[in-house]
Structures are given as structure tokens and as C-alpha cells.
Amino acid sequence: MMKKNYYQKLAFLGLLLLSLFGFKKYSDHKEDAFPEVTFISESLPKEILSEFDPNELDQNQWQKLGFSEKQVATILNYKKVVGGKFLSKEQFKKCYAVSPEKFMQLQQFILLPETNKEAKSGNFNSKNFEKKTVHVSNKFNPDLLSQNDWQQMGFSEKQAAAILKYKSFLGGTFVSKEKFKECFIINDENYQKLEPYLQLPSKTPADFNSYTAKYSKKKTQISPFDPNTLDLEGWKALGFSEKQASVIINYRDRNLKGSFKTLEDVKNCFVISAEKFEELKPYIRLTAATMTKSSDDKKPEMKQEKTDFSKTDLNSITFKQLLEFGLDEKSAGSMIGFRKKLGGFMTKNQILDTYNIDKELMQKLLDIAPLDNSKVQKYTLVDAPEEWLKNHPYFKYSADKIIFYRLSNPDDKKIWKLLKTKPEYEARMRLYLK
Incomplete structure (x- = not known):
């Protein structure tokens, strides 16, 4: 019994000494300096x-x-x-x-x-920085948008300017969807809205270098050139995309009957921005030898006046006028054909829904030209002619149901309830109803 008590006391004494030693060690370490934390801070241009x-x-x-x-x-x-x-x-x-x-x-x-x-104190005015809603409904090439275009999309003036500066930082093009997404101004929410409409490659080329692109562009030498002799590759070498180069050539060969006659002709081409024109202007050389001699030179009385598109109704614009604006035959024919099937456009957005249309160039026309829909024929579901219902693009898939339902329910409200169409389909149909 005494031996047992001896070992218990010995164990207690050992624990006491161990505790005192641990406390002393902890006390000593309390004075050690806390390691300095360094954070990586990349410098953003x-x-x-x-x-x-x-x-x-x-x-x-x-x-x-x-x-x-x-x-x-x-x-x-x-x-x-x-x-x-x-x-x-x-x-x-x-x-x-x-x-x-x-x-x-x-x-x-x-x-x-x-x-x-x-x-x-409430002195800070935050109204200028309210978050705006970004909206887009048609495919677009962000390389072609101006500051005003970005603002109309929903970005603030300063955000729009920053987006253009970012494009300049990349060398004058967004390059890919990946690079576009990296723009500081574009948050994930807005990118998700814009991504389906971006006309850009998904991936960035492996050899792309923003600094190389930026500075190599500045060093590019522009030699004097005759705009009447440049082919597709020639215009691309001046910094235009293949699509832009095609529009310029189409504008020159069709609208101007083969050649630019003045600097103003070059400036008036829709895909040549004012900034780009000023860059090219010192190097443009127009020569009599390359200017097409047309019947206009010999017969002034036959000269066709330029169309004032700001006064040209989109519901009456002709095929030739669309070509004059710069659209190709395929786009112009599609627009005229769709308008005929509808009986006329009620909204400008309908024009952008046309198949096989050059939406970028058409959008420029929509920004200029008015739309008069006052003469477009409208009906009620009850009195709409059967032939009209069966041939109209917005009604033909519901025509048989409408014709059947109105036999026993000659009331538009009841017919709508029975049709049970999707809201977006109903909205389109109502454009042509009284």
C-alpha cells in the first residue's frame, strides 16, 4: 500500500514538472515575431x-x-x-x-x-454609377462596335470607353471569346448574356501575344495605295477583316460602278470608320487611269441620284436601294421576300430575324431608315381570311386551329385561350391583329 502511494506521488510530481516546462516554453515563444505576410499584387495596366x-x-x-x-x-x-x-x-x-x-x-x-x-453624410452622389442592364438579341462582332454601340447595349460611357481601350491593348481585336471574357468590365453575368451572340473564335491562338500584337500594329507601315486596285487581301493588309474587305469591294464595284472617284466616296463606305479613314487618308492615291469610265460621265442626264436612306421607308425600300446601301443580292432578296410574306414589317427587329441577312450591315440601315407600318394589313382572329392565315409566317402553323375554334367561338379572347400558344409566338401574331 505504501509502495503504491509512493508511485502515485512520483507520477503527480512528474506531471507537475512537465506542465511547468511546457508553460515556460510557451512563454518564451510568445515573444517571437509573427512572420510578415506578403501578398502578390500583379500590376494591371x-x-x-x-x-x-x-x-x-x-x-x-x-x-x-x-x-x-x-x-x-x-x-x-x-x-x-x-x-x-x-x-x-x-x-x-x-x-x-x-x-x-x-x-x-x-x-x-x-x-x-x-x-x-x-x-x-449623404453627400456622395451614386446615381451616376447605377448598375445598368446589358441586353443583346442579335449576333455581333465586338471588334466592329463603337463606343455608342456599347452604350446602347447597356454599358455606361466610361465602361464602354474602357472596353475599347482593352481592345486596343490586345492589338485592335478581341481575338477570341476567351480574351473577351478577360476584359475587367465584363463580369460573369454579362458574359453569359453576350457569349451566345459573339462572333469570335472560342479559343485564343497559341501564339497570340497581346503586347506583340499591340506594338507590331503601331509599327505597321502603310504605303501609298490606289483603292481602285486593291483586292480582298489588299484591304485585309490594311487592317480590315475579311468580311469588311468584302463589303468595301462590293460597295466599290456595285454601288460606285467599279471605282472610287473621290476621297468622300471612300469615307462614305459604312465599314470604314472615321478614325480608320483619317489613318488611311494620307496614303490614298486616286488616279484617272483606274477610275471606271461609266455612262454617267457621258450622259449626266442618266445619272442616278444617291438615295437618302434617312427618308426611305423600310416597308417600301427596293432591291436596288438595298444593293446601293451595300447589302449583297442574297441579303437584299431575303429581306424583300420576308417582307412580302409578312405583308410588311411592324417592327425593325423583324428585319433582323430574316434568314441569310447581313445583320451587321442591316443594323446600320435600321439605325438610319424609318419604318412606316401604318399601311400593313391587320385582322382579328375571327375575320382573318383563311388564305391569309395559312400563308402568313406567324399564323400558318396555327391556322387550322383558329379556323376550327372560331366556328363555335367567334370571339378572339376565347380563341386565344383555346390556342394555348407560347407567349413569344402570341406576341408575334398580335403584331398583325387589330
Whole structure:
């Protein structure tokens, strides 16, 4: 019994000494300096930055600003800690994932008041930075859009300018959907809306280098040229896409009957922007030898006047006028044919739904020309002629049902209930109903 008590006391004493030693070791380590945490802060070129509200950025956009995945997680957690919203630049700066250098780079672009006091005073006007809804309904080549085009799509003026600067940073083209998505201004939500309509390759070429593209473009030498002798490759060498080059040649050969006669003729081509024209103007050489001598030169009385498209009704525009504008025969024929089947267009968007149409060039025409739908024939479901119902593109698939239902239900409201058509189909049909 005494031996047992002896061992118990010995064990207790050992535990006591071990505890004291551990405490001493812990105390000694308390004085060690905490290792300094260094965050990677990639420097993003200022030319592709734009004003932004840090409360609206998603994870992907923060990474586009040069933050690592872990830094982004820290920033988003910090935002939750401060109440789910940054109130000021002062508050954002306190996030330890944002280095002083990084904050200095971003400070001028942050759409927040300088201090919490200013934010709470209500003096900061945020109306200019309200989030806009981006909308698009037709396929487009983003390389061809102007700042005004981006603004009409739903981006703010400064965002639109930043998108164009980003394109310039890449060398004057977005290159691919991948590169387009990397634009800081394009968040994931907007990219998902735009992606199905982008006329760009999905993948970036393996040998693409934005800096090479950017600076090689600046060094490109433009030699004097005669626009009347350039072929497709010649126009492409000047920086135009294959599609743009085709439009220029079509405009020259068909609309101008074979040749540009003046600098104004070149400037008036729709795919040559004002900026591009000024770049090319010093090098354009028009010579009498390459100008096509047409009957216009010999018989002034036969000269055809140019169409004023701002006064040309889209429901009466002719095939020849569409060719004059720059559309090819296939597009012009499709537009005229679809209009005839409909009995006339009720909205401009219907024109863009035409099969085999050059939508980019047609959109330019829609921006200029008016649409008068006052003469388009309309009916009710009850009195619409059977032949009209069966031949109209919007009604022909429901024609038999309409004809059957109205025998016993001569009331448009009841017929609509019985038809049970999809909302988008019904909306199209109602365009042609009284």
C-alpha cells in the first residue's frame, strides 16, 4: 500500500514538472515575431482599368484586377464582416489583402466616397454609377462596335470607353471569346448574356501575344495605295477583316460602278470608320487611269441620284436601294421576300430575324431608315381570311386551329385561350391583329 502511494506521488510530481516546462516554453515563444505576410499584387495596366464599385465585383472580376484566389476570398469575407457592403475607400483600404501599392493603383477608379463620414453624410452622389442592364438579341462582332454601340447595349460611357481601350491593348481585336471574357468590365453575368451572340473564335491562338500584337500594329507601315486596285487581301493588309474587305469591294464595284472617284466616296463606305479613314487618308492615291469610265460621265442626264436612306421607308425600300446601301443580292432578296410574306414589317427587329441577312450591315440601315407600318394589313382572329392565315409566317402553323375554334367561338379572347400558344409566338401574331 505504501509502495503504491509512493508511485502515485512520483507520477503527480512528474506531471507537475512537465506542465511547468511546457508553460515556460510557451512563454518564451510568445515573444517571437509573427512572420510578415506578403501578398502578390500583379500590376494591371491602367489603360484597361475603369471606374468600378467594389460592392458589385464578383470573384472573377477581383481576380482580373490582379488579386489571387486567396486574396479574393479574404476581400469577400471582409466585406461580410463590415456589414456586407464597403462604405468608403477608407474602409476598403483597411482590408489586409489589399496592399498599399495595390490600393494606390486602384484608388482613382473606386466609386466610393473617401471616408465613412462622407458616406454617412449623404453627400456622395451614386446615381451616376447605377448598375445598368446589358441586353443583346442579335449576333455581333465586338471588334466592329463603337463606343455608342456599347452604350446602347447597356454599358455606361466610361465602361464602354474602357472596353475599347482593352481592345486596343490586345492589338485592335478581341481575338477570341476567351480574351473577351478577360476584359475587367465584363463580369460573369454579362458574359453569359453576350457569349451566345459573339462572333469570335472560342479559343485564343497559341501564339497570340497581346503586347506583340499591340506594338507590331503601331509599327505597321502603310504605303501609298490606289483603292481602285486593291483586292480582298489588299484591304485585309490594311487592317480590315475579311468580311469588311468584302463589303468595301462590293460597295466599290456595285454601288460606285467599279471605282472610287473621290476621297468622300471612300469615307462614305459604312465599314470604314472615321478614325480608320483619317489613318488611311494620307496614303490614298486616286488616279484617272483606274477610275471606271461609266455612262454617267457621258450622259449626266442618266445619272442616278444617291438615295437618302434617312427618308426611305423600310416597308417600301427596293432591291436596288438595298444593293446601293451595300447589302449583297442574297441579303437584299431575303429581306424583300420576308417582307412580302409578312405583308410588311411592324417592327425593325423583324428585319433582323430574316434568314441569310447581313445583320451587321442591316443594323446600320435600321439605325438610319424609318419604318412606316401604318399601311400593313391587320385582322382579328375571327375575320382573318383563311388564305391569309395559312400563308402568313406567324399564323400558318396555327391556322387550322383558329379556323376550327372560331366556328363555335367567334370571339378572339376565347380563341386565344383555346390556342394555348407560347407567349413569344402570341406576341408575334398580335403584331398583325387589330
